[in-house]
Structures are given as C-alpha cells and as structure tokens.
Amino acid sequence: MNRSSAKSGAKRKFRRSAMPWRSSLRIAVGLLGVLFTATLLWSQAQAPExxxxxxxxxxxxxxxxxxxxxxxxxxxxxxxxxxxxxxxxxxxxxxxxxxxxxxxxPGLIDGHVHLTDAVGNMQHQMMVAFHWATASLNAGYTTLVVQGSHGGGFADVELKRAIESGLVTGPRILPAGPLLDPTMAGNAYFPLEFKPLEQDIVANGAGALRAGVRELAHYGADHVKITTTGRFYFKPNGEMVNTPTLTLDEMKAVVDEAHRQGMFIASHTYGGEGLRVTIEAGVDDIQHGTAATDDDIKTLVQKHLPITTTILDHRQDEPEDLKQWAPYSRWRLVEQTWKKMLAAGVILGWGSGAAPPPGRVYNTACNCSHGVQGEMFPIFVRWGATPLYTLRMATTVNAEIIHKQDTLGTIEKGKFADLIAVSGDPLQDITEMQRVKFVMKGGVVxxxxxxxxxxxxxxxxx
CATH class of the missing domain: 2.30.40.10 (Urease, subunit C, domain 1)
Structure with missing residues (x-):
C-alpha cells in the first residue's frame, strides 16, 4: 500500500469514527435544549403568580x-x-x-388583642383563637399583636404556626404566649396553688423572671407581655392609685433578657410607680398608660417611648367603674390622659384590647370586639387627632413599635402585599374605616x- 492510499484510508476511518461522536454531540445538545426548555417551563410554572x-x-x-x-x-x-x-x-x-x-x-395593625378566654380545654381555645383572628382579618387587621393569651397557654403561638404553614388562612400573628406575672399582679385566673399549665407564668425576683422570659422564647413567643401594675382604685379627688408589681431591678432584668432573646417587650401598665419603673427600665411598648401624669408624659416624650392606649375596653367597663367610684372611671380618665399625650407629642400606638366575649363586647349588635375595632377611629378624631394621624397609628407607627417597619405599614416595593380597601376617602370621612370591603394578606384575597x-x-x- 502506498502512502497516499494509506492516508486516504486513515481519513475515511477518522471520518467514520468521528461521525458517532458528532451524532452523539448533536443528540446531547438536543437533549440539553429539551432539558433547558423543560426547566424553563417548570420554573415559569412554579413562579409565583x-x-x-x-x-x-x-x-x-x-x-x-x-x-x-x-x-x-x-x-x-x-x-x-x-x-x-x-x-x-x-x-x-x-x-x-x-x-x-x-x-x-396598607393592611392595619392592631397592637393589642387577646384571642383566648381561659374557658374550656386547649382544643377549644384554638378554635376560639382562630374564629376571632378571622373576624379581625376580615375587618382589615392583617396583623395582630397578641398581648397575652389570658389562660390560653401558647394557643396564639400554635395559631401563628398553622397560618404560616398554610394550614389555615389568618392574619399575621405576633404571639406573646402566657403573660409574665409577679405574684401580686392580681391577674391570675386561678389560685396559684391550683394553677393549670395554661395559666400565666408567675415569677418573682430577677432570676426567676429571666427564666420566665427564656421559657416564652423557647416555646415560640415573639415578644413578652408583663404586668407592672396590678389592682387600682380612685381616691375621692379622682386620682387613680395603682399597685406596682415589680422593682426596678426586676424590670430591668426582664427587659435585658427579652432583648437578649431577640424579643420586644410590652407591659400592662396604668400609672403610678409601676409606670415610672416601666419607663426607666426601657420597655419597648407600654400598654394603656391610663393614669400617666404630666411628669410621666414629659419623660415619655424625652425617651421616645410609645404608649398603646386601649379605649374601647375602658368604655365597656365604665358602668362597673361608676358603681364603685362615681363620678370617676377609667373611660373618663383615659380621654383626659390621651388628649394630653397627643398634645405633648407622645408616640401613640393603635391597640383595641379586643378579646373573646363575654369578656369584651364592644358592639352588642355582633356581640363581639374583634372585627369592630374601627369604632376607635372616630373617637380619636373626636379627641383631637386628625384622620391622617389615626391612620398612621394603625399602620406606620405600629409597624415601628413592633420593629416590622421594613415589611409592614406601607404599600411599597419589597413589603408584604397586605392591602385593604374602602369605598370612600377616609381622610375626609374617617368612619369609612368601619366599612372595610376588601382585604388582601400576603397577596391572597x-x-x-x-x-x-x-x-x-x-x-x-x-
């Protein structure tokens, strides 16, 4: 065989051997194309609507x-x-x-609700919590800050988990779990010696209170709700006297431990020494503040500490208050105090105090308090706030109080799609907020x- 024929034979052999590789390459490229197309179609199908x-x-x-x-x-x-x-x-x-x-x-934020009522077993408590959370959601409150389970144990935590997992539809829940109470708080639902597991966490002394905070964190509470004033009464001159429940050292320990656990802390506080201890300890959100004095108000402004004043609960309790202390009542006192705080520039949050009946009934037509929180808007306007101010209370102000301003409170790119709608213009007629007709939470209508x-x-x- 000469060299030329050997070369041509080698070329033919190379071409024959190369052809399978080229075919395989074409097939591989084709398969990759099909795979890419399928992946693209799958990703498009999986992309959120x-x-x-x-x-x-x-x-x-x-x-x-x-x-x-x-x-x-x-x-x-x-x-x-x-x-x-x-x-x-x-x-x-x-x-x-x-x-x-x-x-x-934007979806509204109620900074003070209760979802359980200490009646029945835990299965019943879960049903109660879900029912009333749904009522508030349908009224436009896409976020609920639960300020103590009131005998419901960690039912609010479990409801939050059920909602977040998609098991049920509900509002965003920020649960506190059981209240953290010192013995003399006067808020126990049962004698302490018979305390069931669902009862408040009762602790005394800095160490025990820190342990209580850790227990709440361990079981999934987002924040701590502590009682810093207990029993109260009115003097003949109209001054409200409140029993403090904690020392300053105890309160500082609770605040420090809560912050170490990444939790914010709210307090049930009316006034007096209990309020002053709460302010000095640096609580994130003081609930009520019903009996705050002029000096207390000045300090609140200086320290930029918020007050979330519930009012509809005081309105409901007025007949009973007047039976004992007429002409004085918490309802009449809170109006005076709130007007002073508004004029002074205190950061005022929005909280209804809504709870299951019969404990709380703000509207006898529905025998409910969840779902009728909108009644607060015209009351605050009557007390001197502008409609714009009240709308900010329930949106941007509350979002900052609960440290969720990056995701809640406004309709902006990157935030949760929590939207509500009314027919008219609430800046012109604030009662529109009592007639919410559209609610979206997280993009779901x-x-x-x-x-x-x-x-x-x-x-x-x-």
Whole structure:
C-alpha cells in the first residue's frame, strides 16, 4: 500500500469514527435544549403568580398623600412595583383586581388583642383563637399583636404556626404566649396553688423572671407581655392609685433578657410607680398608660417611648367603674390622659384590647370586639387627632413599635402585599374605616365585596 492510499484510508476511518461522536454531540445538545426548555417551563410554572391591583386612590401614610389611579404589582406575597397607571406595565397573564372606584390602604395593625378566654380545654381555645383572628382579618387587621393569651397557654403561638404553614388562612400573628406575672399582679385566673399549665407564668425576683422570659422564647413567643401594675382604685379627688408589681431591678432584668432573646417587650401598665419603673427600665411598648401624669408624659416624650392606649375596653367597663367610684372611671380618665399625650407629642400606638366575649363586647349588635375595632377611629378624631394621624397609628407607627417597619405599614416595593380597601376617602370621612370591603394578606384575597357588587372584579391582562 502506498502512502497516499494509506492516508486516504486513515481519513475515511477518522471520518467514520468521528461521525458517532458528532451524532452523539448533536443528540446531547438536543437533549440539553429539551432539558433547558423543560426547566424553563417548570420554573415559569412554579413562579409565583403576578397580581396587579388597580387603585382609584392609593393612601401613603408616610407622606400623608392620596394618589389617584395607581397600580400595585404583586408577585407571591411581596409588592414588586407601585406607581401611576401610565408608568406601570401590567405583564400579560397577570391577575388584575379592579379597585378603581375604591381607596386602597396598607393592611392595619392592631397592637393589642387577646384571642383566648381561659374557658374550656386547649382544643377549644384554638378554635376560639382562630374564629376571632378571622373576624379581625376580615375587618382589615392583617396583623395582630397578641398581648397575652389570658389562660390560653401558647394557643396564639400554635395559631401563628398553622397560618404560616398554610394550614389555615389568618392574619399575621405576633404571639406573646402566657403573660409574665409577679405574684401580686392580681391577674391570675386561678389560685396559684391550683394553677393549670395554661395559666400565666408567675415569677418573682430577677432570676426567676429571666427564666420566665427564656421559657416564652423557647416555646415560640415573639415578644413578652408583663404586668407592672396590678389592682387600682380612685381616691375621692379622682386620682387613680395603682399597685406596682415589680422593682426596678426586676424590670430591668426582664427587659435585658427579652432583648437578649431577640424579643420586644410590652407591659400592662396604668400609672403610678409601676409606670415610672416601666419607663426607666426601657420597655419597648407600654400598654394603656391610663393614669400617666404630666411628669410621666414629659419623660415619655424625652425617651421616645410609645404608649398603646386601649379605649374601647375602658368604655365597656365604665358602668362597673361608676358603681364603685362615681363620678370617676377609667373611660373618663383615659380621654383626659390621651388628649394630653397627643398634645405633648407622645408616640401613640393603635391597640383595641379586643378579646373573646363575654369578656369584651364592644358592639352588642355582633356581640363581639374583634372585627369592630374601627369604632376607635372616630373617637380619636373626636379627641383631637386628625384622620391622617389615626391612620398612621394603625399602620406606620405600629409597624415601628413592633420593629416590622421594613415589611409592614406601607404599600411599597419589597413589603408584604397586605392591602385593604374602602369605598370612600377616609381622610375626609374617617368612619369609612368601619366599612372595610376588601382585604388582601400576603397577596391572597380574603375578602372582596367589590367583586360581589360588580359581578366579579378579577380578570387576566391580555
């Protein structure tokens, strides 16, 4: 065989041997293409649905402005874009919610609720908690700060877990679990020697109180609720006398331990020495403050400490108060105190004190307190606040108090898609907040009266 024929034979052999490799390469590339396409289609199928909310009016509590004809784009549970209709492109296939005749606001935050009532076993308590949490959610309160389970143990923690896992639909829950009480608080539901497991955590002394905080953290509480004033009465001159429950050293230990555990701390505090100890210890959120003095108010302003004043509970309790101390009552006192705090510039949070009946009934028509918190808005306006101020209380102010301002309180890119809507303009008529008709929590619509009125407000963008 000559050299040329040997070379040509080698070339033919190389071509024949190369062909399977080229075919394999083509097949591999084809398979990769199919795999890529399938992966792309799968990822698109798995991507959270995009929702566009067309808002006739959009309220921004930060600026206090009401903007017309806005669009809110939502993917999954977060807001991705907010802007005027002309500048926001709604993607093809997006679900569109038409609220073009409504006012859209951030979901409301109730900074003081109770979901259980110390009646029945724990299974019953869970049902009670779920029922009343749902009532508040339907009224526009997409976040509930539970300030003590009132005999329900850690039912609020378990409800939060059930909601977050998708087992049930409900509001965002910030649970405190059982109250943390010293012995003399006067808030025990049973004699201490017969205390069931669901009862408050009773502790005395700095070490035991720290252990109580750790127990709450261990079982999943988001924050600590402690009682710093106990029994009270009115003097003949109208002064409210409150029994302090903790020393300053004890209170400082609780605050320090809560912060070490990454928890914020709220206190049940009316006034007197208990309030002064609470202020000095640096509690994150003082609940009630009913009997705060002028000096207390000055200190609150100086230290930038908030007060979340519940009022509807005091209104309910007034007949009983007047039987004992007429003409004095907590309802009459809280009005005077709240007006002073408003004028002085105290940070005022929004908290209803709503709880299961018969303990709390703010509205006899529904025999309930959860779901009718909106009655507070016109009361605060009557006491001197502007509608804008009250709306901020229930949104941006409360979000900051509970350290959730990065995810809650406003309708902004990156925040949770917690939206509510009313028909009119609450800046002009604050009673609109008693007639919430649309509620979305985390991108999921839980109430839409507008769709029912319009024969269906949902559609897909083409």
């Amino acid at each position: 995009i929702t566009a909310v067309r808002a006739g009016r959009l309220f921004d509590p930060k600026s206090g402005q009401m903007s017309n004809n806005e669009v809110v784009l939502i993917q999954g549970e977060k807001i991705t874009q907010v802007g005027p209709t002309a500048s926001v492109t709604i993607p093809a296939g997006a679900r569109v919610i038409d609220l073009s005749r409504a006012t859209v606001l 839980v109430r839409d009266d507008f769709a029912a009125q319009n024969g269906g407000a949902l559609r897909s963008e083409k």
